[in-house]
Amino acid sequence: MRRARAWRSGHALAVLCGLALVCWPAAFFHPPPPPARAASSPAADRRLDVRLGFGGIVKIGVPLPLEVVLPPLPASGPAEMVIDAPALGPQAGQVVTTTAVPFESVADTVRVIGAPVVISDPRRPLNIRVMVRGQKVLGTSVAVSPERVGGRVVVALSDDRTGLAALHRLPGRVAVAYVTAEALPRRWQEYAAVDLLVIRDLDPAALDVAQQEALLRWVRAGGRLLLVVRPAAAARSTETAGSPGGRAPVFPAYLDSLLPADVGPIRALSSAAGLAAQYGGTMPSGPLTVATLLPRAGAGHVDLSGVPVIASADPGMGAGQVMIWGFDPWRPPLIEWSGRLRLWEEALGREPAPRLDMEGLAEHLAAGTPLDPTVHAQVFTAILLYTALLLGLRRWAPTVAGAAGALLIVLAALGAFPVLAEIVRDRSATLAQVTIIEPVGAGSARATTVAVVAVPYGGRYRVTATPAEMLAEPLTPASDLRVVLGRAGSELTGVLRSGDPPRPFLAVGAIPLSASAVLSRDGRSLAVDLSGLRAGHVELRWGDRLYPLADLPAGRTVRELRPDGWTAVASGGRSSSEWSARVADVIFQGSGADAILKSATPVLAAELDGLAPVFTLGGVRAPGRRLTVLLVPLERR
Amino acid sequence: MANPVLRGDLRARSGSPKVWVLEAIYLGVLGALVILGLPPELGRLAGSHEPSLYVAVLWVQIVLLTYFASACLAQEIAVDGEKAAVDLVFAPFPAGVIVGGKSLSSLVTILYWLLLGAPLLVLTTTIRQIPIGSLLSAAGLIAVAAWGIAQIGLLYSVVFEAEFSRTVAHWITLLVIFAGTTLLPSSLQSLNPVEATTEAAGGFPPAIAVAAYAGLGALCGIWTWGRLRRLAAA
Numbered sequence: 113m114r115r116a117r118a119w120r121s122g123h124a125l126a127v128l129c130g131l132a133l134v135c136w137p138a139a140f141f142h143p144p145p146p147p148a149r150a151a152s153s154p155a156a157d158r159r160l161d162v163r164l165g166f167g168g169i170v171k172i173g174v175p176l177p178l179e180v181v182l183p184p185l186p187a188s189g190p191a192e193m194v195i196d197a198p199a200l201g202p203q204a205g206q207v208v209t210t211t212a213v214p215f216e217s218v219a220d221t222v223r224v225i226g227a228p229v230v231i232s233d234p235r236r237p238l239n240i241r242v243m244v245r246g247q248k249v250l251g252t253s254v255a256v257s258p259e260r261v262g263g264r265v266v267v268a269l270s271d272d273r274t275g276l277a278a279l280h281r282l283p284g285r286v287a288v289a290y291v292t293a294e295a296l297p298r299r300w301q302e303y304a305a306v307d308l309l310v311i312r313d314l315d316p317a318a319l320d321v322a323q324q325e326a327l328l329r330w331v332r333a334g335g336r337l338l339l340v341v342r343p344a345a346a347a348r349s350t351e352t353a354g355s356p357g358g359r360a361p362v363f364p365a366y367l368d369s370l371l372p373a374d375v376g377p378i379r380a381l382s383s384a385a386g387l388a389a390q391y392g393g394t395m396p397s398g399p400l401t402v403a404t405l406l407p408r409a410g411a412g413h414v415d416l417s418g419v420p421v422i423a424s425a426d427p428g429m430g431a432g433q434v435m436i437w438g439f440d441p442w443r444p445p446l447i448e449w450s451g452r453l454r455l456w457e458e459a460l461g462r463e464p465a466p467r468l469d470m471e472g473l474a475e476h477l478a479a480g481t482p483l484d485p486t487v488h489a490q491v492f493t494a495i496l497l498y499t500a501l502l503l504g505l506r507r508w509a510p511t512v513a514g515a516a517g518a519l520l521i522v523l524a525a526l527g528a529f530p531v532l533a534e535i536v537r538d539r540s541a542t543l544a545q546v547t548i549i550e551p552v553g554a555g556s557a558r559a560t561t562v563a564v565v566a567v568p569y570g571g572r573y574r575v576t577a578t579p580a581e582m583l584a585e586p587l588t589p590a591s592d593l594r595v596v597l598g599r600a601g602s603e604l605t606g607v608l609r610s611g612d613p614p615r616p617f618l619a620v621g622a623i624p625l626s627a628s629a630v631l632s633r634d635g636r637s638l639a640v641d642l643s644g645l646r647a648g649h650v651e652l653r654w655g656d657r658l659y660p661l662a663d664l665p666a667g668r669t670v671r672e673l674r675p676d677g678w679t680a681v682a683s684g685g686r687s688s689s690e691w692s693a694r695v696a697d698v699i700f701q702g703s704g705a706d707a708i709l710k711s712a713t714p715v716l717a718a719e720l721d722g723l724a725p726v727f728t729l730g731g732v733r734a735p736g737r738r739l740t741v742l743l744v745p746l747e748r749r
Numbered sequence: 750m751a752n753p754v755l756r757g758d759l760r761a762r763s764g765s766p767k768v769w770v771l772e773a774i775y776l777g778v779l780g781a782l783v784i785l786g787l788p789p790e791l792g793r794l795a796g797s798h799e800p801s802l803y804v805a806v807l808w809v810q811i812v813l814l815t816y817f818a819s820a821c822l823a824q825e826i827a828v829d830g831e832k833a834a835v836d837l838v839f840a841p842f843p844a845g846v847i848v849g850g851k852s853l854s855s856l857v858t859i860l861y862w863l864l865l866g867a868p869l870l871v872l873t874t875t876i877r878q879i880p881i882g883s884l885l886s887a888a889g890l891i892a893v894a895a896w897g898i899a900q901i902g903l904l905y906s907v908v909f910e911a912e913f914s915r916t917v918a919h920w921i922t923l924l925v926i927f928a929g930t931t932l933l934p935s936s937l938q939s940l941n942p943v944e945a946t947t948e949a950a951g952g953f954p955p956a957i958a959v960a961a962y963a964g965l966g967a968l969c970g971i972w973t974w975g976r977l978r979r980l981a982a983a
Contacts, residue, residue, distance in 0.1 A: 491787055494872075495869065510769070514763065515763045529868045532872060533871075
């Protein structure tokens with residue numbers, strides 16, 4: 113009976129399996145895998161597309177734009193792009209600065225990640241890797257070819273990617289990069305490599321808002337911009353505007369505030385020989401079509417046959433320069449003109465001297481980071497207490513039991529002294545920083561912060577640079593340094609060994625601040641507008657002369673100046689602290705001081721209160737020392 | 750504590766005002782060094798082979814402990830209530846008990862003093878993030894070297910009857926050990942206690958120094974034992 117039931121069950125199972133085999137093969141055989149998705153696509157499709165510098169042209173030691181196009185990544189989650197940039201340092205081949213850009217990876221999505229990168233050692237490649245959830249998923253190396261390294265860099269935004277090859281004959285190892293609009297940086301600090309930006313063809317819509325702001329800020333802060341009017345394009349614009357002789361929108365509207373001239377009607381000149389007379393060389397015969405420039409107030413201009421064809425002006429309080437050429441140097445006869453190099457040399461300008469002696473400042477900041485005196489007091493008290501307790505007990509109970517009891521005090525001290533040691537370590541780590549603020553006009557100021565972190569007994573440090581617009585980097589090559597570029601700011605972490613000198617950092621950025629100082633023509637009246645800021649230890653500096661002023665309140669202040677109030681710098685007693693006076697002396701007497709003091713105009717120098725520190729050192733109990741110096745070039749009216 | 754000599758010595762040393770003064774000097778010198786060595790060594794290059802300031806504390810520690818321990822055994826510093834080894838010959842103790850008791854009381858005293866100084870050393874090494882292993886290594890070497898050299902004092906206490914000649918011999922021995930060994934070839938310079946401490950502070954105590962001072966201590970102990978037996982037989 114039981115055997116029959118088992119046979120029936122087995123038979124039914126076999127029938128069911130047979131039916132299933134006939135009707136639904138898929139139940140037993142898995143379907144073939146779907147076509148491979150991006151995550152398992154060939155490696156060739158998952159390479160990183162890296163754009164470094166300007167069309168591949170780089171300059172050593174300054175921030176460069178780096179843009180990496182990430183292919184679809186295999187997984188979603190927290191990710192980061194890590195760039196290892198080698199630097200020249202005392203340990204050959206070992207100094208690498210790591211920059212990390214965190215982002216949220218979304219699987220199967222193409223992303224573009226940008227980060228500024230400083231190349232200090234072009235002999236070794238830049239290593240880039242992409243990590244998702246801590247796992248490396250992609251990586252590549254980018255070698256820098258020696259011929260792509262420029263001493264001075266001209267970036268040309270032009271459809272015609274020839275015509276400037278001769279510029280390499282100019283002094284200073286000039287390299288020319290032809291780029292498209294999307295290659296222009298979104299951080300103004302990444303223009304640091306650019307000595308001259310030439311815009312010949314620019315679709316107004318080609319630059320996004322970040323690129324436009326970066327361009328404007330760079331020019332105001334000291335960049336050199338050359339705008340080339342292509343007469344044919346200008347003529348088309350004028351016709352479109354329907355107002356011959358009127359102002360034609362040749363350039364995008366966001367550049368309008370920078371322009372030294374408006375573009376007028378197109379003129380055909382019989383000869384361009386006038387340019388050869390001014391700049392030398394032999395000008396081929398033939399007519400030259402030019403756009404008449406209508407210089408704005410304060411702009412300089414060069415005329416050709418009575419027509420202004422070159423205009424230039426300083427668009428703000430910074431050292432920036434904007435030039436407009438009303439002719440196209442890419443076209444004959446100018447392209448064949450043997451003297452055009454002098455014209456380009458003038459446009460390129462002299463190599464600017466550094467305005468500030470960063471290394472000198474860092475050295476003086478480092479000298480001003482003494483060990484907290486309360487640390488000495490704490491340690492002295494603890495040792496005194498320990499010794500007194502031990503000896504007191506031994507004196508009070510001069511027995512074996514007393515000696516054993518003293519070991520309890522030893523045990524307690526062994527628990528407490530490491531805590532005291534950590535307090536000493538924390539209090540000894542210090543951060544000193546000086547920020548130099550230079551208004552550049554349009555309610556903006558260039559902020560340069562030099563900071564040094566001292567960890568006298570050695571150990572890890574974590575420095576945060578805020579806001580995110582401040583681009584922070586090490587001032588000297590440093591191993592074991594990692595820079596994380598976050599939304600709120602940059603975080604720099606590293607390790608200093610005991611005895612290592614303090615680590616210097618530099619942050620450059622722009623802050624919203626407007627300040628102006630106007631000196632009357634006769635030099636007897638000074639009008640200062642500090643907006644909402646209050647300034648202390650204000651003084652005027654002009655070469656080696658100094659005019660001390662008292663503290664200035666917020667808002668507008670007018671002061672009468674006495675002609676005998678100017679004193680020699682050495683005898684101008686400062687009332688500020690010794691440390692800040694020493695730091696200020698580096699600013700005004702360091703190797704870069706000539707650029708500040710020997711310029712055409714005097715400067716107003718003051719110490720500012722109330723501005724938030726750029727750098728903060730994590731985990732320390734001592735606040736560190738801080739100085740904010742305002743430098744305003746005096747206008748003469 | 751089955752050894753009556755050890756028990757008696759420890760009791761005497763616990764209650765001795767002289768030992769209290771020695772401890773006060775020892776802790777005072779170490780504490781002063783720790784405070785004076787507190788400022789960071791900014792002038793010292795990272796990774797340099799120059800010894801750090803905390804090693805100087807160890808140097809002072811080995812010198813003080815060695816002198817105090819050997820001087821106590823050599824009766825140069827007479828601890829109140831502590832009997833010399835020679836005097837104990839006439840007590841009903843075998844020579845082995847006397848030598849064992851004296852040697853152990855010296856070792857216990859050295860270890861006790863090391864423990865008293867340990868918090869100060871931990872403070873200075875933790876500030877400089879020096880691994881605790883280096884400290885233990887140095888402490889071990891100091892204990893062995895100080896005990897080995899102190900055993901010479903024990904030997905002298907039974908070899909030299911006159912106090913003056915014993916003191917002179919003790920000082921000459923210390924000078925030879927601390928100064929004379931610096932003239933040895935470089936391969937043997939680890940025999941210098943200060944050099945050995947420096948090496949031990951680097952992580953590992955030099956085996957030659959540990960073996961030499963442990964052997965020296967044992968040899969002096971055996972010699973003293975033999976001498977005491979002969980004295981007892983006479």
